[in-house]
Amino acid sequence: MIIEVLLDGDESPRRYRVARNNGDVCLRRLGDKGNGANDGELVCLDWRTPEPRVYSLLVGGKSYDVHIDENANDEEALELHLMSRVIRARASDARKRRVVKEDGGPDGPVQITAPMPGRVVKVLAAEGTAVTRGDGIIVLEAMKMENELKAPRDGIVASVLVEEGQGVEGGALLATIE
């Protein structure tokens, strides 16, 4: 299986060939072109899952405790906690990912949903607005605080489904970006 991992802040993904080898999981980092050139060392991982979502890895004598959270709506979006750092990443089966792309996956429309029940305080970007990643779209008040919901990627605000002052359920679709 070829797994692509894009660390948040990196320009291009890292590519790994991952396979079972007599029960072990072994992986090799591939060159950017995936043609076998520039391939890394084959590493058979010493790993355990002592607690849910926590991997204990021993690599080159070093011990790492890695806690991985998947985004509830997007299993490819990972948040990794290790060595007092948080690294966000996207990781996917490369073949599967290409299929998804053709279906209009990650590059297709993106939905902005309410992370919890609350009240829409402000709509920051009307339908038709061009937005860049990180721009605020909607301000939601919940748990006594205002939360700005941001554009996860560049695009155009295709629809806004709520009005200011409206109460919404958790998970409710608020807007889409194309």
Add this chain to the structure above:
Amino acid sequence: MIIEVLLDGDESPRRYRVARNNGDVCLRRLGDKGNGANDGELVCLDWRTPEPRVYSLLVGGKSYDVHIDENANDEEALELHLMSRVIRARASDARKRRVVKEDGGPDGPVQITAPMPGRVVKVLAAEGTAVTRGDGIIVLEAMKMENELKAPRDGIVASVLVEEGQGVEGGALLATIE
């Protein structure tokens, strides 16, 4: 359902009629003869299970956190932890319990098994010995310590299946008492 609860140290069991009542679980303590005379107040319990094996009970305004362990080999044998005390008890569906008894249940032969892997250091009671509850039957060494396995009730040692010095697996049958 009639539930019988015998607290360790008590002479006779307490008997409760337990039933659903519009979703609630309600119970009433019965008189010793179970004829409805001397019955206690009907109590509909305010209970939750916030953690595995832990019940949060609110009774008469008081809050109790009760942790209940079942014996792995005998689900009717309970160990209850509450208010810094440990109470051991036997609790069973009265109807079911009678059936078991006829089959030769709790009053029938009792097996002494190894609670963990170890080595038999000493056999304290040979076959045919009359024993009373609490008498040592076998000394097992495990985790660097000697553990005396005791007779859970009065009876005769019907069989001893191990010899001194023998290594045994966890759960191995060591002796029976009839």
Add this chain to the structure above:
Amino acid sequence: MAKIKRILVANRGEIAVRIIRACRDLGVEAVAVYSDADREALHVRYASRAYRLGPAPAAESYLRIDRLLEVAAESGADAVHPGYGFLAENGDFARAVIDAGLTFIGPSPDVMESAGDKNRARQIAVAAGAPTVPGSPQPVEDAATASEIAADLGYPVMLKAVAGGGGKGMRRVDDPADIESSLRSASSEANSAFGDGRVYIEKAIINPRHVEIQILCDEHGNRIHLGERECSLQRRHQKVVEESPSPILSDDLRERMGVAALAIATEAGYTNAGTVEFLLDEKHDFYFIEVNARLQVEHAVTEMVTGIDLVAAQIWVAEGNPLPWKQEDVRLRGAAIECRIYAEDPANGFSPCPGLVEGLRVPGGPGIRDDSALYEGYEVPIYYDPMISKLVAWGPDRQTALSRMRRALQEYKVVGIATTIPLFQRIIEDPAFIAGDFNTGYLDELLQDGALGPDHDRHAEIDDIAAIAAALHTFLREESRAFQIRGGATSAWKISGRNSSLRNFLP
């Protein structure tokens, strides 16, 4: 007054648990109250008694004075501890408790109301001879007066809401030309936030630190202070990290601030525990800002360095007992730091993250104290303040306290909900923070600088391991999906892992 036997804890969450623990330590019964969202909360389970107040919204449960008094009567409580937040500084509540013949564990209602009124509190401080921020003690009505006062004080000045708090209705004015428009907008904001548009003017203190003095006063006129807390690490005027002692206070300055705080307490006729808050400017001159007439979130750092249990002391004093300590008995040992852990996602604009705590590993070992309301299986409700735990580290010196906090943050695992732990991990590695070189603007600046962004301080080893772990995780998920292994993916993974107990580097 008689010994208190049964305390109604009119609060929830970690502070209710904290107070219940003090009750247990003293052999006093604790009565918990709960809303429908909190039936399984730890404070209900740890209390001796527990009573339902009402539906989940605070206005229908924790803020209902009538229900609280009913429960106090029904449960036979003889005292009430308000915690902080909710009704903790509500004079009407304190008065109702006292009128019902119960002991209110806190200052008297009148003192509480004086402390809550900014103007009145300032007058008390002035009368006590404590330095206050230069400015008008009275609300200003028109722009002309405002201009005049501001010119007298010298720019920059601050406009502040009389009824205010939390930064609402607050404006800094640097240019005389802006005074009129700023006054208008501050007043309008204050009016919509508090229903009271009155605004007053103070000289702006440049790059201040927030340093506060913990005081403890009995009903016999004995008053002591327990040193200071450094609370300059604030996000949008909310304290985030606190420590004691302050990394910059000299013994002399501590003494002078303590004396000022006690003078204010004397002037106010203050009883029980309280906090006198000051701003400290770059020349280390200090200015009174307000009195918090209650226990504070950050009280634990004072407890760690003084060895004094503040909640137990509150109860002792509320019983009418004289303080068992004189000022010279209060000795600070070492240093303590607290991180307020919130169920918020710092990577996502600190949006609240209520939900199920699926996994929990609490840090331990030397110097670590965890005051939390969490357990594995607990569901953080959406209705209340999202603070879920206060993690405190003590060390014989500040450096050791920080090291232990760093270690504890790394050990702390809350699975299932996002928390602000990553924020603290970032702060505690920041050179300015480690050097003690910060003020109340520090944290907002740090966050603006992308301190939690993807490009912060990349580390090749961490990146490599993160990428490998992400690849492994994805491989295992896809593999288990392909195999459709019965019993759930996790257990299948665990079995797979066990086969690979030897680390191999194959060709």
Add this chain to the structure above:
Amino acid sequence: MAKIKRILVANRGEIAVRIIRACRDLGVEAVAVYSDADREALHVRYASRAYRLGPAPAAESYLRIDRLLEVAAESGADAVHPGYGFLAENGDFARAVIDAGLTFIGPSPDVMESAGDKNRARQIAVAAGAPTVPGSPQPVEDAATASEIAADLGYPVMLKAVAGGGGKGMRRVDDPADIESSLRSASSEANSAFGDGRVYIEKAIINPRHVEIQILCDEHGNRIHLGERECSLQRRHQKVVEESPSPILSDDLRERMGVAALAIATEAGYTNAGTVEFLLDEKHDFYFIEVNARLQVEHAVTEMVTGIDLVAAQIWVAEGNPLPWKQEDVRLRGAAIECRIYAEDPANGFSPCPGLVEGLRVPGGPGIRDDSALYEGYEVPIYYDPMISKLVAWGPDRQTALSRMRRALQEYKVVGIATTIPLFQRIIEDPAFIAGDFNTGYLDELLQDGALGPDHDRHAEIDDIAAIAAALHTFLREESRAFQIRGGATSAWKISGRNSSLRNFLP
């Protein structure tokens, strides 16, 4: 000597975690070692590096000096901390570590061996002018000599194995007629336990307390003591509960015992941390018994009252640094108590209970420290000592420390395996313990009296609730069995419970 950068922790379990935490606090790298039974153990996960030693049995892993030295070399460690148990007092191991050019964090091998030899240790104590238990410093060979010595000392006397420890080869003789048979059986037991049948005679101290002095010595001749630990609560000669200070020591007696301990340390040329153990008789006369040339299980109570991190101090001293404290800098604040929590079932003859920790709730709040190796999902292995956690409570006085311990024990939930927590809950409510009125025989007597039996201190309210809970539990189990609800009984029960949020008393 140079600063230590990377420490191999030659141990496992809670003490390995404790040492790794000290390393993190100091910014030193920690190298863990593990057997096949410990790959998922917390010490492996919290260390910077981790290396496999071998199969699960200690003889094939944690006791293999050759493998430990290989790992030290491979990992680039520059020092070794032995913890306690395993090789902690093995002179050959310490020597091998030093010969490999590494720093051994502990006393020198020679001093360690002197301390380990009862006769030699006794000679050192005598030379230092410390009081010792009256008796023969030499092994006795025949019954006639034994009779003579015993008559001189006066009965009762103790026979003790020269090589002994843990009560093996130990006999108390009350009657001169028994001396010959007791000598024979003690010698035979010692021979089978230690391969060394030599026995010596001491006067029996009646109803002694076990009180020990913590010492800390650098390589420059500076030596301090850190007060005492009261360790009289023992089950079969194993410490179970320890506290500092002792509830009965006067300042004067503490001073005299400390001086005696330091005199012994001086005579022995002792360096690093160590403990000098004494018996204290009913007249408060004290007698040297032995030196423990290592960190002790109960070190945390001393840390809590002195504020000194003993593991950090061990590393500091091992680097060749002078002690940063003089005797007058050591101040005891408050009181601390420790419970050694074992995976043993106190209701079943303390039989070990290894297995899976299915649920875990760790106590918190003021004054509580948990030094444990547990996490939810951890499997306590069968191969090693079953101690899984040391729970420590501190308070400004002994009474508060005990209250906090009582509270913490009630909060502590370990689901899936039996622990000795119920034993401590019993002890901490015992009037003699609360009064500080106990000696080394106290606990065995308490247990003989059926302290954990069903008839102890019945309480109608607890019995009622226990019976109701047992009935509820059984009803729900049978009901869920009848319904065959998908998704497991637990989740079905949880749903059922949620329907009953109102407490009703129906007719």
